[in-house]
Amino acid sequence: MTRGGRLFGLWTAALAVYAFLYLPLAVVVIFSFNDSLLNAEWVGFTTRWYGQLFENTEMLRAAANSLIIALGAATLATVLGSMAGIALQRWQSGFLRALPFLVLAPVAMPEILLGVSLLLFFRQVLDLTLGLVSILVAHITFSIGFVAIIVRVRLAGLDESLFEAARDLGASPWQTFRWVTLPLILPGILAGFLMSFTLSIDDFVITFFVAGVGVTTLPLQIYSMIKVAVSPEVNAVSTLLMALTLTLIALASKLAPDTLRGRA
Amino acid sequence: MALLEIRKVSRRFGNLKALDDVSLSIEAGEFFTLLGPSGCGKTTLLRLIAGFDEPDSGEVLLDAQPLAGIPAEKRPVHTVFQSYALFPHMTVAQNVAFPLQMAGKHPEEIGRRLGEVLEMVHLADKAQQFPNELSGGQKQRVALARALINKPRLLLLDEPLAALDAKLREQITSELIALQRDVGITFVFVTHSQQEALAVSHRVAVMNGGRVEQVGAPEQIYGFPRNRFVADFIGTINLLPVEVRVAGGDALRLVANGLGEIVSTPVAEASTGQRGAYAVRPERVRIFSAGDVCELDNHFQGTVNEHLYLGDVTVYKIALDNGAVLEALLANSTSGRTGFLERGAVVGVGWHRSAGVYLRD
Ligand SMILES: Nc1ncnc2c1ncn2[C@@H]1O[C@H](COP(=O)(O)OP(=O)(O)OP(=O)(O)O)[C@@H](O)[C@H]1O
Ligand SMILES: [Mg+2]
Numbered sequence: 001m002t003r004g005g006r007l008f009g010l011w012t013a014a015l016a017v018y019a020f021l022y023l024p025l026a027v028v029v030i031f032s033f034n035d036s037l038l039n040a041e042w043v044g045f046t047t048r049w050y051g052q053l054f055e056n057t058e059m060l061r062a063a064a065n066s067l068i069i070a071l072g073a074a075t076l077a078t079v080l081g082s083m084a085g086i087a088l089q090r091w092q093s094g095f096l097r098a099l100p101f102l103v104l105a106p107v108a109m110p111e112i113l114l115g116v117s118l119l120l121f122f123r124q125v126l127d128l129t130l131g132l133v134s135i136l137v138a139h140i141t142f143s144i145g146f147v148a149i150i151v152r153v154r155l156a157g158l159d160e161s162l163f164e165a166a167r168d169l170g171a172s173p174w175q176t177f178r179w180v181t182l183p184l185i186l187p188g189i190l191a192g193f194l195m196s197f198t199l200s201i202d203d204f205v206i207t208f209f210v211a212g213v214g215v216t217t218l219p220l221q222i223y224s225m226i227k228v229a230v231s232p233e234v235n236a237v238s239t240l241l242m243a244l245t246l247t248l249i250a251l252a253s254k255l256a257p258d259t260l261r262g263r264a
Numbered sequence: 265m266a267l268l269e270i271r272k273v274s275r276r277f278g279n280l281k282a283l284d285d286v287s288l289s290i291e292a293g294e295f296f297t298l299l300g301p302s303g304c305g306k307t308t309l310l311r312l313i314a315g316f317d318e319p320d321s322g323e324v325l326l327d328a329q330p331l332a333g334i335p336a337e338k339r340p341v342h343t344v345f346q347s348y349a350l351f352p353h354m355t356v357a358q359n360v361a362f363p364l365q366m367a368g369k370h371p372e373e374i375g376r377r378l379g380e381v382l383e384m385v386h387l388a389d390k391a392q393q394f395p396n397e398l399s400g401g402q403k404q405r406v407a408l409a410r411a412l413i414n415k416p417r418l419l420l421l422d423e424p425l426a427a428l429d430a431k432l433r434e435q436i437t438s439e440l441i442a443l444q445r446d447v448g449i450t451f452v453f454v455t456h457s458q459q460e461a462l463a464v465s466h467r468v469a470v471m472n473g474g475r476v477e478q479v480g481a482p483e484q485i486y487g488f489p490r491n492r493f494v495a496d497f498i499g500t501i502n503l504l505p506v507e508v509r510v511a512g513g514d515a516l517r518l519v520a521n522g523l524g525e526i527v528s529t530p531v532a533e534a535s536t537g538q539r540g541a542y543a544v545r546p547e548r549v550r551i552f553s554a555g556d557v558c559e560l561d562n563h564f565q566g567t568v569n570e571h572l573y574l575g576d577v578t579v580y581k582i583a584l585d586n587g588a589v590l591e592a593l594l595a596n597s598t599s600g601r602t603g604f605l606e607r608g609a610v611v612g613v614g615w616h617r618s619a620g621v622y623l624r625d
Pocket of ligand 2: 422
């Protein structure tokens with residue numbers, strides 16, 4: 001094949017992949033602006049579905065729940081996950097060698113398994129009433145591993161002698177952390193926060209198991225609505241959620257490029 | 265009492281003896297150099313002094329106080345790292361002021377000291393720059409300024425010039441000498457370049473395989489190596505296998521197989537019949553016309569094998585009668601020199617009895 005031909009082939013393949021990934025999403029976005037109740041043909045442009053969305057109190061309550069849970073879960077998971085990431089990088093000997101595995105395993109665990117086991121744990125072991133708290137704890141559980149990985153990769157990319165230099169120049173362990181370690185891993189920590197936030201606000205499977213009856217989150221709400229029909233309103237809320245998610249992921253990958261683009 | 269005392273220090277990593285019974289004492293105000301091949305334990309020793317690591321046995325004393333158990337940040341010892349280890353998220357000014365900030369010094373004092381130190385290393389105009397905007401030489405100066413600003417008792421420098429090109433090395437070497445003289449702080453400098461070591465140091469410790477082979481002033485180390493390793497490691501040297509014929513008295517008489525007698529200065533450890541090597545530097549060997557009378561103690565005949573023109577000097581390789589090849593340096597400024605000695609020319613070589621040393625095996 002000629003050089004031009006090969007290039008053409010590559011471009012076509014790339015386009016096909018992107019189309020495969022984003023075409024379904026694009027359809028949702030387009031129909032959210034369609035002036036028709038049916039997701040069938042294009043009738044005309046409108047924003048009234050978005051207007052309706054903001055008058056739907058059930059939807060708004062679900063959105064508020066999702067935001068509260070996402071903020072809370074992301075904050076706590078970031079604190080705990082950062083500490084875990086630092087610990088994983090610092091202590092890599094003896095029985096602690098098993099730790100990375102234990103922290104990171106939930107990342108790869110099938111969600112349904114995590115959902116079921118958390119449900120059992122909350123109900124049978126803790127005898128907790130399912131609701132905001134159980135969702136929060138569940139989301140923290142599956143986010144910690146992501147934060148830990150991102151922070152650890154960031155830390156591993158730094159020259160060990162920076163920390164020795166700080167100590168050498170008179171900084172106590174705490175001062176070294178405060179003035180050298182923390183500022184240097186901060187982008188990783190922020191990226192971890194954004195990742196956790198996105199994971200939490202999008203999560204369906206695990207939330208479905210641990211939500212109980214009283215509390216609904218945005219994904220649960222969307223699910224209960226499409227059981228009837230995929231209404232334009234669902235398209236609108238999905239579009240908003242998608243926009244938020246993409247923005248946060250883009251921000252996160254800017255902050256921690258080494259972790260979120262390929263190598264991890 | 266010396267400023268720094270290293271007493272019988274050993275450090276193992278598994279089966280490897282990175283430091284093996286090392287003892288050194290370093291005086292206040294000294295520019296002291298640890299010289300040795302890669303892996304001989306130089307960095308390991310510095311890390312023990314800085315407090316990043318502890319010896320398995322032996323002790324390190326600073327101002328007669330044992331350092332054991334004192335963490336790195338409490339030791340009045342600062343380090344210039346080979347990689348510089350500048351904090352990438354801080355400006356030059358913030359980097360250099362770091363030790364004073366950590367020590368909780370008054371902002372006014374920090375400002376004043378910062379100005380002085382940046383002036384000293386010619387970086388006043390770079391104060392607001394970040395490390396990744398600096399050249400290698402400038403980074404090196406920042407690292408130096410940062411390590412000096414809080415006036416440590418001892419400054420450790422681990423191959424601080426290794427990452428610089430030859431020209432810059434030379435320049436910074438002279439700056440380093442001047443700096444050490446001006447600030448009066450004791451420097452412990454690590455290098456594996458013998459040239460650098462000889463140029464900058466008051467005293468040099470030559471290390472090999474975790475042991476200290478010899479400690480002395482550059483001219484002692486160079487002129488009177490104590491063993492084969494030191495002789496070989498520092499500069500070039502001619503080594504002739506010899507046997508001791510007469511040990512006592514005012515001269516040491518050696519015999520080189522197939523060559524004849526070599527007269528040398530007496531050394532305590534020589535005894536009659538002992539085998540060893542006779543070492544003499546190329547620049548101490550004189551070359552003269554074959555027929556000339558020579559009143560040097562040691563003189564032999566040889567044939568020119570080849571010559572190497574190095575600009576300032578020419579190195580001649582001369583085959584002696586017993587087959588040994590001797591290197592001799594001839595300065596190109598030598599008066600009366602008109603051309604090179606031809607290959608195959610028969611010449612005389614000779615040297616004074618104090619020019620070389622006998623090294624026992
Ligand atoms: N933490 C460690 N664990 C295991 N072995 C080590 C450790 N630190 C050093 N060594 C070994 O100890 C020996 C001495 O190392 P050291 O770094 O002191 O050498 P060096 O003289 O500084 O060499 P270079 O000139 O290459 O820097 C080497 O063989 C090295 O592999
Ligand atoms: Mg080293």
